[in-house]
Amino acid sequence: ELKVEQNPLFLSMQEGKNYTIYCNYSTTSDRLYWYRQDPGKSLESLFVLLSNGAVKQEGRLMASLDTKARLSTLHITAAVHDLSATYFCAVDAPLSGNTPLVFGKGTRLSVIA
Amino acid sequence: DTAVSQTPKYLVTQMGNDKSIKCEQNLGHDTMYWYKQDSKKFLKIMFSYNNKELIINETVPNRFSPKSPDKAHLNLHINSLELGDSAVYFCASSRDRNSPLHFGNGTRLTVT
Numbered sequence: 001e002l003k004v005e006q007n008p009l010f011l012s013m014q015e016g017k018n019y020t021i022y023c024n025y026s027t028t029s030d031r032l033y034w035y036r037q038d039p040g041k042s043l044e045s046l047f048v049l050l051s052n053g054a055v056k057q058e059g060r061l062m063a064s065l066d067t068k069a070r071l072s073t074l075h076i077t078a079a080v081h082d083l084s085a086t087y088f089c090a091v092d093a094p095l096s097g098n099t100p101l102v103f104g105k106g107t108r109l110s111v112i113a
Numbered sequence: 114d115t116a117v118s119q120t121p122k123y124l125v126t127q128m129g130n131d132k133s134i135k136c137e138q139n140l141g142h143d144t145m146y147w148y149k150q151d152s153k154k155f156l157k158i159m160f161s162y163n164n165k166e167l168i169i170n171e172t173v174p175n176r177f178s179p180k181s182p183d184k185a186h187l188n189l190h191i192n193s194l195e196l197g198d199s200a201v202y203f204c205a206s207s208r209d210r211n212s213p214l215h216f217g218n219g220t221r222l223t224v225t
Contacts, residue, residue, distance in 0.1 A: 035214075041219075042216045042218045042219055043216045
């Protein structure tokens with residue numbers, strides 16, 4: 001059964017600082033997605049990573065995928081308050097017999113002044 | 114203009130009742146999904162429909178039944194509601210496996 005683990009689950013960071021959120025998964029996959037969810041809102045797609053070594057950047061966020069290590073990272077550069085949200089990674093492993101897009105438990109990020 | 118729309122946004126009902134949540138997408142996507150998000154924000158797949166055929170059915174109680182009258186709609190029917198069914202239910206759609214899911218705004222179900 002595919003398992004997706006994120007850490008940390010809670011992150012409080014100061015404005016201007018850098019930090020990385022990690023997403024590990026248990027079976028072979030070359031498709032990984034990052035989503036953002038604001039409180040009481042829907043999920044918004046941030047990044048789609050479709051191959052080993054894929055790197056995507058949008059503003060202060062950068063995501064990467066290492067399929068050999070079964071690891072994705074979401075790096076936050078010079079955090080600002082607007083980045084406060086819950087971030088989910090989701091993995092698609094159709095060949096594993098599991099359902100597609102299994103989500104991690106989410107990382108609740110709080111950026112403070 | 115809403116890509117994936119769900120109704121109602123809030124649903125408060127008593128145990129034992131039967132309720133439905135509607136979902137429509139205007140993106141022309143082939144696959145639609147229902148996800149359940151519990152109070153701890155954990156997201157779990159419930160159902161997936163591709164071209165009107167159920168392709169995934171997680172081990173959810175058979176009180177839950179998806180119904181898809183056409184490719185643009187995937188409704189969720191819930192019979193004999195229980196307290197543990199309280200959660201936010203998200204509908205989503207996708208074009209293919211290389212594309213991200215587009216989520217609706219969610220339906221917050223409260224069973225009293």
